Amino acid sequence: MKIVKHSGDIVDFDVNKLHRSLLKSGTDETTAQDVIEQIKSQLYEGISTKKIYKLAFELLKKDSKPYAARYNLRASLEMLGPAGFYFEKYVSMLFRKLGYQTRINLELQGRCVTHEVDVALQKDNQITMVECKFHSNRESVSDVKVPMYILSRFNDLRSQPHVLFEEKDFINKCLIVTNNRFTEDAAKFAVCSGLELLSWDLPKGNNLRNLIDTMQLYPITCLTTLSVGEKEQLLMQQVILVNQLRESADSLEFIGLSPVRIKNILKEVKALCN
Structure with a gap:
């Protein structure tokens, strides 16, 4: 069975890849196998990976x-x-x-010109500048030109x-963060140049997905009980993390949700964060 990837490439359907993605979501083996069997019954030649993902979701x-x-975590970051x-x-x-x-949205004077810095970090007497490369679609990746420019x-x-955290701070590290992926050349250049990378799949074992799961820092955009419009309203209130709803439900009342809706949303929040 041939399927069409986000990139447009045509490949064989890999049931093992689907199985792994289901297990990574925390799904138990029985549920994963049930989902796989239901999806297999709906497959057809040339089905898109986007359609398969939607069926699984x-x-x-x-x-x-x-x-x-x-x-839905990766899509929620987008x-x-x-x-x-x-x-x-x-x-x-x-x-x-x-x-x-941390500090965000800074304008700093370099030796030659002024630069906008997305995030600055301080820990253990180390100051790190962070460049965030956001992509709203799955096909986009950060190629080698990105670390070259940021270097x-x-x-x-x-x-x-x-003047960041103290009166005179020197930036001594640089980190590039993306919600998608870096190309192989981009990763090689960054390592060679002493730049650090954080992406959906890098570094191995300590990547963005693993950090989110380990620390339960789920964005509110992953919640299934909220509409797209409701998520946008919460983001405008600076409610970005699911845990923020767990600590206070006032923002849900503020956007006009009924007590029944709020109860269902908080039920999902509690289950997700536990």
Whole structure:
């Protein structure tokens, strides 16, 4: 059976890949096999991976909303747009959870020119500038031109002191974060140049997906009990993490949701964060 990937490439349907993605969402083996059998019965020649994903998501949502929310994680990061402003805030929150002090949306003077810096981090006397490369669609990747360009900005900024967390801080590290992937050449160039990368699949074992699951830093955009419009309203209120709803449901009342809706949403929040 041939299927069409997001990129347009035509490949063989790989049931093992679907199985792995279901298990990564926390789905138990019985549920995963049931979903796979139902999807196999609906496959046809030339079906898109997007359609297969949608089928799996809808089947999981019927069985367990937390499984569906985790399965929807990568797509939910793509909703932190349109320009990535909320993704930058999300990255800042992630590093705060890891014990860093953070600042966002900075304008810093380098030796040659002024630069906009998405996020600055401080921990253990180390100052890191973070460049966030947000992509709203699955096909987009960060190629080698990205670390090349950011390296030149890093070199211009690290030669000068900056008022960040103290009066005179020197930037000594640089991290590039993307919600998608880096090309192989981009990863090679970054490693060779001393730049750090964080993406959906890098570094191995400590990538963005693993960090989100480990720390339960799920974006509100992954919740299945909220509409797209409701998610956008919450983001505008700076409610970016599911855990923020767990701590206070006032924002749900503020956007006009009924007590019954709020109860169902908080039920999903509790199940997802437990």
